[in-house]
Amino acid sequence: MKIDIIGGGPAGLYFAILMKKARASHQITVYERNGPDDTFGWGVVFSGKTLANLRAADEVSHAEITKEFEAWDNVDVVHRDAKISIHGNSFSGIARLQLLKILQRRAEELGVEIDFYSEIYNVEAVRQDCDLMLAADGVNSTVRSRYAKQFQPELDVRANRYIWYGTNQLFHGLTLTFRENSAGVFAAHSYKFNRTTSTFIVECDPQTWDNAGFENMSADKTLGYVGEVFAPDLNGHKLLSNNSKWINFLLVKNRNWFFENVVLIGDALHTAHFSIGSGTKLAMEDAIALAESFQQTANVSEALTHFTQTRRHTIEDYQAAAFESMQWFENAASYMHLSPIELAYVLMTRSGRVTYDDLKRRAPEFIEQYESSNPRWRL
């Protein structure tokens, strides 16, 4: 089968690996507009369960990925200068660039052709020339816009702004930090992803963003301003920019996931708010599900139907949980009157996927602390 993949992010590369592994005779090309070492962002996070899925799908890349990992089991919530730790969560972080290098290497070893610096504008020409075209071209997918009539995307630009920085201050857990100043409330999502660096994503509502005057502020001044807001948390370290810019989160859904020989996966197909740290996980698990569909049948139309039928429910569940979480952060200001322990509890249970019982089992000291701070909450 001739497979053309648009986009060499985690979704496109991982699908290429799994298909080539399943059948060496597949002719697979990945078209990537950037070079092998260019990427945006800092680190990404995976849960323990995702790692088990990656191991089952391809032990070789799994071994490489876990060699590079920084692992932790706590979520820390920082509010009014107090830090509450909730243990019993299994997460790991890796630099996005590191992850991509591992996947690029593995794909090339297996015989996948990766065409770097190759931006595809004429997607129809590519589509006509292959048996299967995979649209793994990210959140602003060209393929999705080109065939908008067929895919019927639903795009929702959310009001909050966020910016993706790094820092050499190490956050030894998934740390959610809330700071207020005269402009409003800022939330930071941070975690270390190697021995020297942490991801540091800052989010605020549009009112706070306007009040702070970010619209007309230079990149350097913005970096300084945000660094000042989180000075108590950065321990003298600077925030690091990687051409970082404020953006609005784009929520992506598609009514149809494929037509004829074209299928969407990863961020091109769906997005989930970064506060549940699932974008890369979902992109790679899409690749696993799609490759498994081709194990069931070599017929493209049947495989794409199978993929949609088996994967849609999982994606809808994740998007529903991520939506709750996103709305929580959009309304963060309304929770700032809570004490640190109350805020931590509300935050942990915000998406409905973690319950009181889960926490009691996984983090009994946290529940003990929560209940002893107000005996009325004892269930």
Ligand SMILES: Cc1cc2nc3c(=O)[nH]c(=O)nc-3n(C[C@H](O)[C@H](O)[C@H](O)COP(=O)(O)OP(=O)(O)OC[C@H]3O[C@@H](n4cnc5c(N)ncnc54)[C@H](O)[C@@H]3O)c2cc1C
């Ligand atoms: C602030 C922020 C924080 C995040 N944090 C996390 C996290 O902690 N954990 C997590 O799992 N995920 C996280 N994500 C999400 C994650 O980055 C994405 O969900 C994930 O990268 C999706 O993978 P993908 O392969 O679908 O798309 P992408 O990684 O976006 O890859 C798409 C690729 O396609 C290429 N491309 C696009 N158009 C063309 C074209 N026309 N021709 C050729 N190439 C093209 C692009 O250059 C890119 O390399 C975060 C995202 C953001 C914005």
